[in-house]
Amino acid sequence: MSIFKPFTFDTIASIVAEWGAARRLGEILGNWTERRNLLIVTDKFLHTAGLLDAAKASLVEAGFAVSVFDDVVADPPEAVLHDCVGQAKAANVDLVLGLGGGSSMDIAKLAAVLIPSNQALAELYGIGKVKGTRLPLVQIPTTAGTGSEVTNITILTTGETTKMGVVSNQLYADKVILDAELTIGLPPLITAATGIDAMVHAIEAYTSRHRKNPVSDALAREALRLLARNLIAACEDGKNRLAREAMLLGATLAGQAFANAPVAAVHALAYPLGGHYHIPHGLSNALMLGPVLRFNLSAAAPLYAELADVLLGASTATVTARANRFVEFMEDLMNRSGAPRRLRDVNVREDSLALMAHDAMKQERLLMNNPVEVREADALALYRKAF
Incomplete structure (x- = not known):
């Protein structure tokens, strides 16, 4: 007799937990991947408030070409995702980084899937519908709440009052960076x-x-x-x-x-x-x-x-x-x-x-x-x- 019922447990591959890690992001990612054309997915407030500045400077110093998509909003609609993917394709992005709250990280997950994919977004809703692989994905949360950095779920707003989810193991990030310094100053x-x-x-x-x-x-x-x-x-x-x-x-x-x-x-x-x-x-x-x-x-x-x-x-x-x-x-x-x-x-x-x-x-x-x-x-x- 087994002491527990059979179970499966899936999670991300790597967590870096370090105060001030965003300040040496270029070093952390540079030692991990040879890809250098990176898209940061975030929101206007974090971008204009300067929360990305140290991370961007570190990335550029390490030889990364950095594009920023900062049009993420709370409860993001599908249009935000499509705009993000369009910008990424135009910039020939080969690496995606979500930085912010749950909405930014959710958009980053699906962007990493859709940039190299021929699947339509409508085909992804539900459980296990994502086919193939995605671009490498890094997540950096700036709030201590959603846990989106380590989940395989994205929720999008699909109508006036409706939401739908994509659940797939391809949405698990390759690397998560926990830098609590980024949460200082949250109201x-x-x-x-x-x-x-x-x-x-x-x-x-x-x-x-x-x-x-x-x-x-x-x-x-x-x-x-x-x-x-x-x-x-x-x-x-x-x-x-x-x-x-x-x-x-x-x-x-x-x-x-x-x-x-x-x-x-x-x-x-x-x-x-x-x-x-x-x-x-x-x-x-x-x-x-x-x-x-x-x-x-x-x-x-x-x-x-x-x-x-x-x-x-x-x-x-x-x-x-x-x-x-x-x-x-x-x-x-x-x-x-x-x-x-x-x-x-x-x-x-x-x-x-x-x-x-x-x-x-x-x-x-x-x-x-x-x-x-x-x-x-x-x-x-x-x-x-x-x-």
Whole structure:
């Protein structure tokens, strides 16, 4: 008899974690690849704020020709990806680097696939639809939240309120560079929302009904420990190096966990908030986490109790008591973070909750992973609790 069920765990090939690594990016990449025609995928704010300057200077000094695509926006539509690929092809790019939040890294993933490919974007949506290889891909996150740097998933906006995903192992980066110096100066609200987003990844990976495994569990537990211990410190003092490093590593570990043990109802309910109200993804998750944790207690209590032991120390209390302590701890942490806590606080209208509940039911890929079945009436009740 085996001590565990058979499982598969996939992740990226290489992580470089180093304070100030972006300042010597040319050396790091120059020692790794002979390719020298590089595209940086980022957003206007990071570019104009000068966050790329040191990295670009290091790359140029090492002999790289650097192009920058900086038109990435939150919840990027397909048109942004097509523009990025067009610019890359015109520049004969042979290496792609995503630098920024989840949206920039998501666009970088698919750009690396589509630049050398004849596949149409429409053919890629779904699971395992990408054919062939891609250009070499490097990812550098500038927020501690999405975990996109280590996942094989890209989400694009495909209509007024709809999103679709591409899930394929070709989207795993070749190299990830974790430089927490790049996260210094993130505003408290963004720090809070992205940090809670990363905690959602860890919690949902740990309680996922499908593909949960010993490796994803270990990553989720350590991610949650790092994130919970350092979230408030990072929010209160944006220049706290130890807190910033812990948050960035925690977000990456959570990303590796949920790339293998998929997320569930919190994300399914968060997507309509982004689609209808353009609420940032991390904040959407933060708003829905509390109600979903309580909804899942009936089935997830043993796992929540284990997470309580990670965060609060081992206890001889009952499973139910420890599980409730975990939920209360998370709710208190979110309250202390300063992030908005109610849907009404971010201008969601009460008369739109039923429509969003209907839309959430379309997220079957996510809802199937939830510990408790979520029907449309349940989704509406959860939105009302969050309202």
